[in-house]
Amino acid sequence: MENDTLDVILSRSSIRAYTPQALSMDQTDALVSAALAAPSGMNSQPWHISVVTDRALLDEIDGESMRILGEKDPVALDRMLSRGGKILYDAPEVFFISGTSALDAGILVQNIALAAQSLGLGSVILGLPGLVFAGPRGAEFAKRLAFPEGYPFQIAIAVGYIAAGKAPHERDISKVSFI
Secondary structure, three states: OOOHHHHHHHHOOEOOOEOOOOOOHHHHHHHHHHHHOOOOHHHOOOEEEEEEOOHHHHHHHHHHHHHHHHHHOHHHHHHHHHOOOOOOOOOOEEEEEEEOOHHHHHHHHHHHHHHHHHOOOEEEEEOOOHHHHHOOOHHHHHHHOOOOOOOOEEEEEEEEOEOOOOOOOOOOHHHOOOO
8 A cells, every 4th residue: 555654654764874964953843743642641732842952971871881781781882882882873963751650651662763754764762771770870861951840851852864774674474463
């Protein structure tokens, strides 16, 4: 079936290599609009979006994440080191979602991922930044990212121009039961 929306969904993949080129304000605004259009339970919108382009701050979050990962899971650290040693993959823009509902935050980042794909950008949805916010400097980073009180980190998404892409994952129909 030919359908632009399905084409975007089926062509998206997780991108882990970005050029340093910044997104335009129009692109960022479009991604934020897509995020804010996400549905939430009873339209409660239990989220806050922190859009970060500050390279020094992103690098600091990367470094702290890798340090904590090394303490908690050396095998995962080795895997991340084989991918360049950064959990944010040098993306020029990262959306950090804080809030009170992991489910609603997940829906919100999927909107961003699909909007990014439709704009010719790459993205990767990230859970590992949670290490930083659960770590000894978590409150400091939450404050620096303007997380509202009572809105813990939920999920993040890195977005940027693709430096190295990959094909989408194979879809495994065995994961589906038709009743």
